[in-house]
Amino acid sequence: MSSREEVDFESDAEDLPARSVSPAVLGAPSLVAQDVHVTYRVVGARERRRSKGKQSLLRRAWNRGRQHTGGAIEVHAVRGVSFVAHHGESIAIIGTNGSGKSTLLRALAGLQPISGGSVYVSGTPSLLGVNAVLMKKLTGERNIIIGGLALGLTRAQIDAKFDEIVEFAGIGDQVYLPMNALSSGQAARLRFAISTALVPDVLMIDEALATGDAAFRQRSKERIEQIRDAAGTIFFVSHSLASVRAMCTRAIWLDKGVVRMDGPVDEVADAYREHVRADKREVRRARRAARRAKLGEEEWARRREARRARRLAQQAELEARQDAGVGR
Amino acid sequence: MGAAAPALSATVDTPQAAAQLAAAHGLKPMGVRPPLREYVRAMWQRRQFTQVLASSRAYAENQGTYLGQVWAILTPTMNALVYVIIFGLLLKASRGVDNVIGFIVVGVFVYRLFDDGVHSAAKSIPSNSGLIRALQFPRAVLPTSGIVSKFIGQLPSMIVMAVFVYVSRFLPNNAPVPITWHWLMLPVALVLLCGFTLGTGYVFARVCSGLPDLLNFFPFVFRLLMYASGVIFPINHYVHDATLGTILEYQPVALFLDLTRQSMLHEPAYPFTWSKWLIALAWSVGVLVIGFVFFWRAEARYGRE
Numbered sequence: 001m002s003s004r005e006e007v008d009f010e011s012d013a014e015d016l017p018a019r020s021v022s023p024a025v026l027g028a029p030s031l032v033a034q035d036v037h038v039t040y041r042v043v044g045a046r047e048r049r050r051s052k053g054k055q056s057l058l059r060r061a062w063n064r065g066r067q068h069t070g071g072a073i074e075v076h077a078v079r080g081v082s083f084v085a086h087h088g089e090s091i092a093i094i095g096t097n098g099s100g101k102s103t104l105l106r107a108l109a110g111l112q113p114i115s116g117g118s119v120y121v122s123g124t125p126s127l128l129g130v131n132a133v134l135m136k137k138l139t140g141e142r143n144i145i146i147g148g149l150a151l152g153l154t155r156a157q158i159d160a161k162f163d164e165i166v167e168f169a170g171i172g173d174q175v176y177l178p179m180n181a182l183s184s185g186q187a188a189r190l191r192f193a194i195s196t197a198l199v200p201d202v203l204m205i206d207e208a209l210a211t212g213d214a215a216f217r218q219r220s221k222e223r224i225e226q227i228r229d230a231a232g233t234i235f236f237v238s239h240s241l242a243s244v245r246a247m248c249t250r251a252i253w254l255d256k257g258v259v260r261m262d263g264p265v266d267e268v269a270d271a272y273r274e275h276v277r278a279d280k281r282e283v284r285r286a287r288r289a290a291r292r293a294k295l296g297e298e299e300w301a302r303r304r305e306a307r308r309a310r311r312l313a314q315q316a317e318l319e320a321r322q323d324a325g326v327g328r
Numbered sequence: 329m330g331a332a333a334p335a336l337s338a339t340v341d342t343p344q345a346a347a348q349l350a351a352a353h354g355l356k357p358m359g360v361r362p363p364l365r366e367y368v369r370a371m372w373q374r375r376q377f378t379q380v381l382a383s384s385r386a387y388a389e390n391q392g393t394y395l396g397q398v399w400a401i402l403t404p405t406m407n408a409l410v411y412v413i414i415f416g417l418l419l420k421a422s423r424g425v426d427n428v429i430g431f432i433v434v435g436v437f438v439y440r441l442f443d444d445g446v447h448s449a450a451k452s453i454p455s456n457s458g459l460i461r462a463l464q465f466p467r468a469v470l471p472t473s474g475i476v477s478k479f480i481g482q483l484p485s486m487i488v489m490a491v492f493v494y495v496s497r498f499l500p501n502n503a504p505v506p507i508t509w510h511w512l513m514l515p516v517a518l519v520l521l522c523g524f525t526l527g528t529g530y531v532f533a534r535v536c537s538g539l540p541d542l543l544n545f546f547p548f549v550f551r552l553l554m555y556a557s558g559v560i561f562p563i564n565h566y567v568h569d570a571t572l573g574t575i576l577e578y579q580p581v582a583l584f585l586d587l588t589r590q591s592m593l594h595e596p597a598y599p600f601t602w603s604k605w606l607i608a609l610a611w612s613v614g615v616l617v618i619g620f621v622f623f624w625r626a627e628a629r630y631g632r633e
Contacts, residue, residue, distance in 0.1 A: 028353045034346035043540060082340055084349065110358040111461050113629050118343060119358040120350030124464055135459075137388040146384065149377035150463040178391070 027087025030122045030202055030233040031108065037116035038078040038100070038107045077103040079257040080117070085202075087122075090234040092244040092265060094272055095254035096279075101237045104254065105204050108235065123201030124152070128192055140166075140175035140182065140190055147194035161197050168223075169193040170216060189216055196223050203227050204235040221247075241269050361627040362466075370466045377465065381473040386481035404485030408433050408492045416499045424565040426503035429496035430593050435559040437489045438588045441482055441518070442525050442581060443550050448474035449529025450546065453537035453630050460631040467630045468623055471533040475525050479518070486514070493592055505594045513591035516605075521584045523612035527619030534623045537630055557581040562597060580611040 055063075077100040085091055093101045106112035108119055109127040135143060144165055148158035166175050169189040171182065179187055196203070203224070224247070228234055238244050244251065244265065251268035253261040261268050340346040350357070362370065371378075390399045411432050425431045449471035453460070456470050490511070497504035536542050556576060557563075563582065567573045576582055587608055589598045 029349060029355065030353075032340055032346050032350050032355060034340045034343055082346075084340060106461060108358070110464050112631060114359050118346055120346065120355035121358050122353070122355050127462065135384070135388070137391060138384050142380075142384050145380055146377070147463070149374070149380055150459075150465050152373070155376060 026089065029084050030087045030089075031085040031125075032120040033084075033108065033117070034082050034119075035117035036078055036081045036104070036107060036114055036119060037076070038103050038112060039074050039076050039115040040103070040112070042073045042075060077257055078107060078114075081254070081257075081259050082117075083252060083259070083262055085233050085235075087201075087233055088228065089250055090228055090236060090248045092248035092251040092269075093235060093237045093254055094239075094241070094244060094251055094269070095260075096276070099254045100257040101254055102206055105206055105235060105237055108202075109204055121202055125202035125204060126151070126195050126198070126200035127204040128195050128206060136180045137178055139178055140169075140171065143179060143190065144175070144194055147191075148197060151195075151198050153198060165190075165193045165197055168219065170219075185213070192220055192223075196227065199227055199230055200232060202233045202235070204237075206237045207239070241273060245269055359628055361624070364621065364624060367466055367468075367624050367627065371468055371472075374465055374469055378469050378473045378476065381469070382476035383480055385473065385477040389477075389481055400481065400484040401488060404437065404482075404488040407436070407485075408488060411436065412492070412496075412499065416496070416502065420501055423561050425562055425595055425597060427493075427496055427505055427593060427595070429499060429502050430493040430505055431562070431589065431595065432560050433489055433492045433496075434589055434592050435585055437482075437485055438518075438521070438585055439554055439557065439559045439581070440485075441479060441521060442528075442584070443554075444482070445475040445478045445522075445525040446529050446532055447546060447550075448478055449526075450532035450536040450543060452529075452533050454540060457631065467627060468530065468620065471529045471623070472526060475522070475529050479522055479525075486518070490514075490592070503594070505592075508594075510591045510600055514588060517584065517587040517591055517608075520587070520605075520608050520612040523616045524580055524584065524608075527612075527615030527617070530619035530623035534626050537626075553581060557585055559585065564597070578607065580608070580615070583608050583611065 079100075081104060093104065095101050103112060105127060107114050108121070109125045110119070110121070111127060135146065138146070144162060145155070145158055148161070149155070153161070166172070169175070169186070169192070171186050171190060174182060174186065175190070179190075182190070205224070224234060234248075236244065236248055248265045250263065251261075251265040251272075252259055253268050253272050261271055340349060349355075361367075387397070390397050393399060395402065412429055415432055416429050423431075452470040452474040453467070459470070460467065493505050494507065496502045532542075554560075557579070558576070563576045564573055567576060577586070583604060586598060586604060589595060590600045590604070
């Protein structure tokens with residue numbers, strides 16, 4: 001199913017759940033995004049400018065100094081995304097690294113302020129992300145309580161679900177250890193278990209399934225299907241086209257912050273794979289050109305070296321002749 | 329672009345269309361600042377979250393050492409011992425108070441509550457970016473739990489403080505401090521101080537989230553404020569100008585130190601005066617409300633960096 005170019009974290013075919021069928025009648029809208037823009041500010045970074053021609057010493061000193069005083073860069077990561085998601089739909093967001101997928105997901109979850117447009121959601125969306133850090137110094141037990149309370153559960157509800165969460169995460173007594181004593185896979189499982197303790201209307205998954213062993217992947221996929229069957233909406237960001245095709249009914253291809261294609265998962269995934277292949281061909285061609293250019297330069301350097309050697313030899317010959325003259 | 333199934337049937341080309349569609353299906357807008365009343369209610373709903381976050385943080389502060397929570401007592405004790413050695417045994421200046429040790433220990437310990445509290449609130453938005461990016465909750469929870477965790481974490485040091493105030497009678501030149509019902513007023517003074525610290529913390533949390541450079545000014549501003557509030561020497565002993573003296577006496581930080589000294593010490597210079605408690609109450613509530621509203625107004629913008 002997957003071509004050689006794709007790196008698949010979850011390529012075991014038996015792992016993948018049965019292909020979900022697009023429901024004949026879509027549910028009511030669960031998320032409306034209209035012309036969403038996200039700009040974030042990076043403080044303490046400055047773009048390095050090329051100097052234009054010759055500059056005065058003072059000017060150069062000023063520029064040299066300026067490089068080291070912060071400044072801020074505005075990054076326009078998402079540029080005008082619009083779509084409507086429905087209950088019972090599972091939507092993949094695909095695109096190359098840096099195309100704004102994770103940022104868009106955070107913005108839809110209300111975790112990243114949007115700079116333009118509007119987002120309307122049913123209920124409180126829950127985001128599972130690779131960088132959704134819990135509190136590292138605290139124990140897993142504390143993190144379950146904090147996470148549950150943050151999701152809006154009461155202490156009694158958390159106590160009732162506690163064993164279930166620990167069991168689902170499959171970390172046993174290690175839940176009483178500080179988080180930084182757990183492996184990253186164990187931490188990711190615990191995070192997944194906490195976030196899905198309360199079945200959300202809209203669940204967003206940001207490549208969270210790449211971690212964990214086969215058994216855990218199987219369990220988490222079952223949990224995701226449960227949520228989808230409960231007429232929730234699922235957003236799924238992944239680089240694995242195989243799992244995207246298996247889990248989703250619809251795909252949105254994001255390219256440099258703009259929706260390049262939105263439609264049934266197979267159509268979009270095919271187009272995306274074609275694009276990635278074309279891109280790779282382009283990269284290979286560019287690399288060849290660069291190698292040629294480099295070879296040319298080496299040749300030039302070799303000639304320059306030869307010229308310099310010839311000049312040195314001439315000079316040495318001249319000096320030797322002068323020495324001979326003085327000695328006479 | 330792609331000929332999609334019914335998914336794209338509902339078009340949202342204009343903001344009005346989106347709003348209409350959302351309203352028709354009961355969807356709520358995201359990333360919009362909620363009304364103040366709703367925000368306060370959400371804060372109240374998350375009070376357990378705030379409290380657990382605060383107490384876990386206070387607890388985690390002393391984790392990772394062999395003595396663990398013993399440090400909660402040990403650190404303030406050693407801190408107070410330094411003052412005993414320097415001001416009780418080496419420098420024997422009375423500075424116009426009867427019990428120098430009590431005066432300094434109360435001043436330093438209570439001022440630290442304020443200083444640490446505001447500082448943790450100021451850092452709360454950038455230092456919790458993980459939580460902000462993972463979970464949705466009113467962001468005022470973060471500065472609140474930061475300050476509450478400092479107050480919880482320093483409760484043991486309040487006990488150490490009381491012990492040192494009592495024991496200071498055994499040092500030369502330190503008048504004995506009797507235990508009266510005034511000691512019961514210490515928690516009241518601390519609650520009022522907590523309200524004032526929260527209000528100040530909210531303001532700093534919002535300002536520092538947009539301009540992190542301000543965090544570097546912090547130590548200097550707070551050291552200046554420390555000397556201007558009479559933490560280690562009584563201001564009226566050195567300032568003789570009447571207007572300036574009054575301003576320095578009734579500025580909130582000095583006032584809260586005054587209250588704790590009224591309740592803990594037996595200084596003729598700090599008689600128990602109810603009027604000061606009322607003024608402190610006004611400061612506390614006023615600054616708390618103003619700070620909270622100021623923080624709420626930028627609610628939709630936290631986490632942009």
